[in-house]
Amino acid sequence: MFTTGSKFYLGISTLAAIVSVVFLITNDQVALGCVALLGLMVSAGIIAGASLASRDGGDTENATTSAAADPAPTSSIWPLALTLGLVVLIIGIITEPLVFVIGIGVILAALAEWLVQSWSERASADxxxxxxxxxxxxxxxxxxxxxxxxxxxxxxxxxxxxxxxxxxxxxxxxxxxxxxxxxxxxxxxxxxxxxxxxxxxxxxxxxxxxxxxxxxxxxxGEREELVIAAEEGHYSHQECGEEKSKYYDKHVERTVSSKSGVIATVILKDGELTAQVLGIGEGQKQITVPRANPTSILFQNLDDTEHRLTAYLGEKPVAEGVTEDDLRCTQMIGKGGKQVLTVMIKKPTFAEGPYTLTVPGIEGTSIEMIVP
Amino acid sequence: MMSKAVEEIKEPTVKKRNPRRVVAGLAGLSGALFLASCAKNAPQDTWQPKGENAQKIDDLQRPVFAIAGVVGLIVLVAVAVVIFRFKDRGQPIPHQTHGKPVFEITMTVIPALILAGVGVFTARTVFDLAKTDDTEMIINVTGQQWWWEYDYPVQDGISAPIISSGQLVIPVGTKVLLRETSRDVIHSYWIPALNGKRDAVPGRVHTLRLEADEPGIYAGQCTEFCGLSHANMRMEAVALSKEDFAKWVDAQLAAYQSPTEGLAKEGEAVFIAQCSRCHQVNGLENANGDPIISAPEENVLAGAAPNLTKFMSRNTFAGATWDLLNKTCRDNVWNATSEEFGAKYLAGVSAECLNVADLRDWLRNAPAKKPMYADPTKLADTGGLTRGMPNLNLTEDDIDKLMAYLLTLK
Structure with missing residues (x-):
């Protein structure tokens, strides 16, 4: 009595009717969703009726000679892959752009495979x-x-x-x-x-x-050393006092930056800080730093214990009306070690200075940075 | 019909070059180039050393050029002899031989010995020019698009930092060490009369020795392509006698004198409103008596703009591209004798000597005068920061006031 096509659309119409009833019960007021579901029920019902009236699929002669009577295509995983890609895409919209991009990639790949497979299965009878x-x-x-x-x-x-x-x-x-x-x-x-x-x-x-x-x-997970290093954030040189990081780069002097052209080498020896300035010589207590230009200073620790060099660059705002010392520092450097400290000072000394280089834990010695 | 068609199909005519004309043309070109070397007004001539370091280079390059010239001449003559003697006259192909070891070894050993000799003297000169242990004065030089900044750290004879731009002022007979760096891209500092060139590289400090034998102005040019106005990034080294240099230092460190009345006073207000955002004038204060601190890093991509504290003590502006002195006064300073030069230079720029036309043009629309990417429609590319001075859309009235004020900055 029912043709194949009419069965499909009658099913959709019935399902839409059931869902719309459930929707009406679970929602206090008639919402747009209910209208849509009822519209689906009616439209699917109309198509089912038309299918019945035209006896769609009831023609036995066409059923054996038409294109629809060709052998069914082979099974394909690409519709599944396409669906997977869509899911990944939606997850990516909510979470990470990278996931979104992966979703697009999967969709494009699945579409390409599906299209070519579909085309090839009809390319010939062989x-x-x-x-x-x-x-x-x-x-x-x-x-x-x-x-x-x-x-x-x-x-x-x-x-x-x-x-x-x-x-x-x-x-x-x-x-x-x-x-x-x-x-x-x-x-x-x-x-x-x-x-x-x-x-x-x-x-x-x-x-x-x-x-x-x-x-x-x-x-x-990663080994403990790396986890602690990441938590300490020592690569960003946050700690500019006497504290010592548990883990740090023990070979900073091997980095390329320590070989760069520096404006001065600041040496800590016997608890005294002095600067070796290119063209002037050793024993300086003052260095000139160009304004608003990243400038490299090499710190060399010749004392027995580990120390770091800390640059005071004035004050920086941290909140409305609140400022704190703007500090930059090297890591803790052992005896004989070197590390480059790069500073940039935007205002001349007479505006915000004096700017200084000190070693936390060692009082009474410093280098003044003059910004003209 | 047939014959007419045949007549029309002719061999294409090939216009033969007259060899005499070609030779005459080449000779004319060579002659013009040769005569160009005789130019009198060539301030960036590399063959006229005016200092110890440039002299060392000159002492090396002259014999090297002579040797290269002799070798070049021998090669040219040999090539010419071979071309004319063995050119194709229909003679049979001569007997072919493979190699002549003695000749080949000789022709390898001789150039190797020449190069080795040149190499020894070159290396010695390179090390001589790299010396820093006999430095008598240091000056920090910072390049940025498209001007040079000079700052003089505290040292013997300089009791407080001095900052300037455009003209590097040095004492005669003093071993000056420039410590070069850059705020943006690679530049190269070159005053041919005083030394060779040295790159100024961001994040690095390179040194260059300068020493001038006599008072005078020595012109230079940035020699590393650094952007649109590279050709306009010039520099001048001004050598003063030691006494005059001391006077210059005193003048640079003299306290700021605010104009008390008139157009200059109004110009100071215009400067504070329009120019002090980027240009620092040490000593300039606001109405509350607080020092005005410029913030070029908030407006200019390089993070700096020339400090104009003693602007009219210099002879140039806009990266030494234009003179602050008009032609008459400029010639008067440039052509002064060694004895007179210091006094003339230290006089600075007066109202009568001011190059009004170029300075007005600059203040009216700087990027129109010197290409600097200061196009307001393209600021998104640099985060709202300009490269060089933007067009401030000053009125002619404001420019009059500014000119009057700038003349007081001595």
Whole structure:
């Protein structure tokens, strides 16, 4: 009695009617949603009626000769992938722009795959030719993208492992994994007759092992040293007093900045600060710093204990009517260590000065920074 | 019809160059270039050293050029001989030989020895020019688009910091060490008569030695392309006798004198309202008696604008691109004898000597006079900051007042 098409639309109409009743019960007043649902019920009902009247799908002759009678297309994962992409996209709108971009990428990839697959299945009556046509079009795109994605996943997994294990352990692990890869590749090259599937299987197992280890270590988190370092924020040099960070870069003098052209070298020796100024010489208690220009000063600690150099750059507003000392400082530097301190002073000395360089914990010695 | 068609199809005529004309043209060009070296008014001539460091360079470059010239001449003559002697006259191809070891080794060893000799003297000069341990005075030089700032730290003979721009003032016979840096892009400092060039690089301090033998003005030019007005980023080094330099220092450190009345007083108000946002004049105070501190870092991309404290003690403005002195007075200073130069320079700029036309143009619309990206429609690219001085849309009345005020800054 009911044709295939009419069954579908009758179902939609009935579902819309039920939902609209539930909607009416759960909402105090008739809302736009109820109007829409009732509209859906009516319109689906009209189409179902038209389908019944025209006996849609009841024509047995057309059912065997029309295009609709062609074999059903092969199963495809791309509609599913498209849906997944849409979900990721929506999550990205709410959360992170990166997730949104990934969603767009998945959608575009799924659409491209689905469209080409759909086209190729109708390219000819020969299934093998159709499959070849699909490969010819998509493989040049699929392989590089897939290879990039796999490489990225492996790299991220590897980095998670490196960040989770201890500093020394990471070095050993790196050597071990690199050696294993080298040995495996050497063995493969010595045995040209080895089957491709065997090589692929070993590579897949290795890659999956790496990814699994990456996921596990991601769950464990970074090693304690890195977590504390991030919490202390020592890279931003927040602490300019006598306090000592638990973790800090012990080799700051190896950084490129310490090799840069500096306006002066400030030396702490026997509890006394002096400046070695280019062109003037040692023992200076005053240095001239250009206004509104980042200027590098090299701090060298020749005392036995660790110290840092702190620059006082006037006051800075922190809230309405509230100011605090504007300080810049190096990290704690051990004996013989050096670190560059870059300062920028926007106002001349007579406006906000005096600007000074001091060492927290050592009183009575300082270098004056003159800004003309 | 046929013959007419054949007549029309002719071989394309190739216009043959007259070799004599080509040779004459090349000779004329070479002659003009050669005569250009005889120019008298060439303040940036690299062959006229006026100081110890430039002399060292000159002592090196003259023999090197001579050697290079002789080698070049030999090569040219050899090429010419080969071209004319062995040109194609229909003779049979001569017997082909492969290599002549003795000749080849000789022709390798001789240039190597020449280069080694030149290299030794070059290295010695480079190290001589890099010396800093005999410095008698230091001056900080900061480049920015498109002007140079000079500040003199406290040192022997200078009791408080001095800041200036455009003209570098140094004492004669004194080993001055410039400590160069930059606020924005790479610039290069070059006063050919006093030394070679040295780059001013952001975040780095480079040194350059200067020493002038005689009082006078020595012109220079930024030699590292630094943006739209690179060609307008000039500089002048002014060498004064030691006595005159001491006078200059005293004048620079003299207290600010606020005009008491008249157009200059009104100009001071215009300056405070329009110019002091970027330009510092040390000693200038507001109505409450508080010092006015400029904030160029809030208005200019480079973070600085010239300090105009003793503006009329200089002879140039706008990155030494224009003279503050009119032509007559400028020539009077530039052509002064060594004995007279100091007094003439220290007189500064008077109302009679002021280059009114260029300074008025500058105040009227600076970016129209010197390209500086100061286009208000493009400020979004730099976060609202201008490169160089913007057009302040001053009225002619305001410009009159400002000119009167600026003349008091001596």
């Amino acid at each position: 299934g093998k030719f159709n499959a070849l046509a699909r490969k010819r079009i998509l493989n040049p795109l699929e392989f590089p993208i897939l290879a990039t994605a796999i490489t990225g996943v492996i790299a991220v997994s590897f980095s998670r492992i490196m960040l989770a294990v201890s500093k020394d352990g990471s070095a050993i692990l790196f050597i071990v994994i690199a050696t294993l890869i080298l040995v495996a590749i050497s063995l493969f090259s010595l045995k040209p007759s080895i089957r491709t599937t065997t090589v692929a299987a070993i590579a897949t197992v290795g890659a999956l092992g790496l990814v699994a280890a990456g996921i596990t270590t991601f769950g464990i």
